[in-house]
Amino acid sequence: MPELPEVEVVRAGLERHVVGSTLESVEVLHPRPVRRHLSGPSGFAAALVGRRVEAVRRRGKYFWLALDNGDALLGHLGMSGQMLLHEPGALDERHLRVRFVLRTPDGRPLEMRFVDQRMFGGLAVSAGGAELPAEIVHIARDPIDPEFDDAEFVRRARRRTSAIKRLLLDQGLISGVGNIYADEALWRSRLHGERPGDRLTGPVLRGLLGHVRAVMGEALAQGGTSFDALYVNVNGESGYFDRSLDAYGQEGHPCRRCGTPIRRVAFMNRSSFFCPRCQRPPRRRAG
Secondary structure, eight states: OOOHHHHHHHHHHHHHHHTTOEEEEEEESOSGGGTTSTTHHHHHHHHHTTOBEEEEEEETTEEEEEETTSOEEEEEOTTTEEEEEEOTTOOOOTTEEEEEEEEOTTSOEEEEEEEESSOOOEEEEETTOSSSOGGGTTSOOOTTSTTOOHHHHHHHHHTOOSBHHHHHTOTTTSOSOOHHHHHHHHHHHTOOTTOBGGGSOHHHHHHHHHHHHHHHHHHHHTTOOOSSTTOOOTTSOOOOGGGGOSSTTOTTSBOTTTOOBOEEEEETTEEEEEOTTTSOOOOOOOO
16 A cells, blocks of 8 residues: 555646646546545545645645635545546546546646556545645644654553553554564564554653654655555656565565564564564563
């Protein structure tokens, strides 16, 4: 699933190309991606036609196009969603779900396409959501947001008995961090993902935040992480941070620090990857 760096790459690409453009037509080719829009595909299209894109924003793994009437086109990529930009007439993708035709500020036509093979992603019009859609007010700020409160994260994490990896994936506590970057940051911090939050000190948690930011910054610089063709940027190009991963997906490969083979264990219907020597598991609580 695309995580914060991948969604930020898409957001930045849309910002470069669609801000100032007017939505001239909207074609919903499959109803599932707009399933959360209560008035259905026709209402979804009607709410967008004629609107001008004022900005492209993001919180965690959600992005939205702020519109000139104060509404927003809110999107989530899910497992395999893509927002692609094309010149009109380009061959349709096999899994094209929604087509937007825009008119750029210099008068050129431009197609923005929502493509989604598995259709876990989605789009919706958020009434009055240009600054922050009401649908995602519960989502916490992400660690690369200048207004993210490190002290508040540390305070709340230290009050929780949940495993630190679960806390990193809690979008109400810290948004945008998914399985890949959680494993990478924990490896860099030499922390086992099952270490409880209330057993970690403030300096350790602040160090972990630093590693989360560092790994995400490096991923952003490399266009995100692509394991297959499902994640691409707005130009259809894959990121290549997968070549730099130290833990995630490295089962059986030697740890780059100590040479011990990286181990994989089941975690919340997914997998966790860690070094059993560098990232010692926590001791069980007494009693």
